[in-house]
Amino acid sequence: MEVAFKEEPEALALERAGPRLERTFQVARQLRGAYRHADQWASVLQYATGEVRGGVSYGLTVPDVLADLTGRMVAWASHREPASCLSSDGEQPALLAGDTLRDEQGRLLLLTVPSAPTTPDGEVLLPPGLVPELKVHWELADCEVKQGERTRGARLRFEGPRGRDSAPVTVSVGETKQLLLKGLRYEVRVARARADASDRCGQAVFTLFREGLRERL
Incomplete structure (x- = not known):
């Protein structure tokens, strides 16, 4: 998006x-x-x-x-900065980016992440302080590194604060799943999830919609 x-x-x-x-x-x-x-x-x-x-x-x-x-x-915030690791696509730092839309109570309505670096230790980096209620990690999907490629396919695991009002979910590329986060339900869509096969950062691209925020016209 x-x-x-x-x-x-x-x-x-x-x-x-x-x-x-x-x-x-x-x-x-x-x-x-x-x-x-x-x-x-x-x-x-x-x-x-x-x-x-x-x-x-x-x-x-x-x-x-x-x-x-x-x-x-509503409150809208947009964050763009270079990450602390090199991108697997070249010699430039990976891009750390995200946009949030929140309601009048400060609760998340929409999160769009056009570029979240995936680190070698399994973390998916989000802009500091932008979505403190959410943590994202990656795990390898069932695919091998193709000859000449630096990256492998991954799945993303989304989780909120521990407790009965949050429930983690793992989402593969192309999937849309439900996430319970601080008592609110969201649709999670993953468009891209790649992990670097060495010491660089891969990239994840995903979106969270509050349940009911996305309609069909």
């Missing part, structure tokens, strides 16, 4: 505290199924604060859209 942010005047969008950009706003208007390109279209959360106009856009596969959040207060 692609996430895009726009704010006018544009200069205000450059206000970033280190690698993180955050906005809390009331959804004034929501576009659902806008700006279609091939099999993707956008759910756009629009807001206005004084002279500032902005929006956060989520690209979903047709016919999926976000449930109507018009009138609700």
Whole structure:
């Protein structure tokens, strides 16, 4: 899923505290199924604060859209920075990235992770402090390293705080499964999960939707 942010005047969008950009706003208007390109279209959360106009856009596969959040207060955060390990794809640091959308009580509505480095010791790195209620680990899938490839396929294990209100789940690439996290149910989708065969970082790509947040138009 692609996430895009726009704010006018544009200069205000450059206000970033280190690698993180955050906005809390009331959804004034929501576009659902806008700006279609091939099999993707956008759910756009629009807001206005004084002279500032902005929006956060989520690209979903047709016919999926976000449930109507018009009138609700939400908090959006986006994090992008280089990780501390090299990517298996080259000589550059792996990208550590994630975006969250939370409700008025601070509870997670949506987590999109376009790049989470998978470390050699089985951890899946998430931006520090972005989703403290969630831990992710990887384990090897039932496949071998192909000749000439650095990485192997993996499965991801998602878990929350220990207790009766959370239940871990393991998800393979291409699967969607249910996750219980702090008493709330989520749909977990894994688009990519690769582990490096040596000492570099692989990559995981996944999304968590609060149950009921994803609808079909």
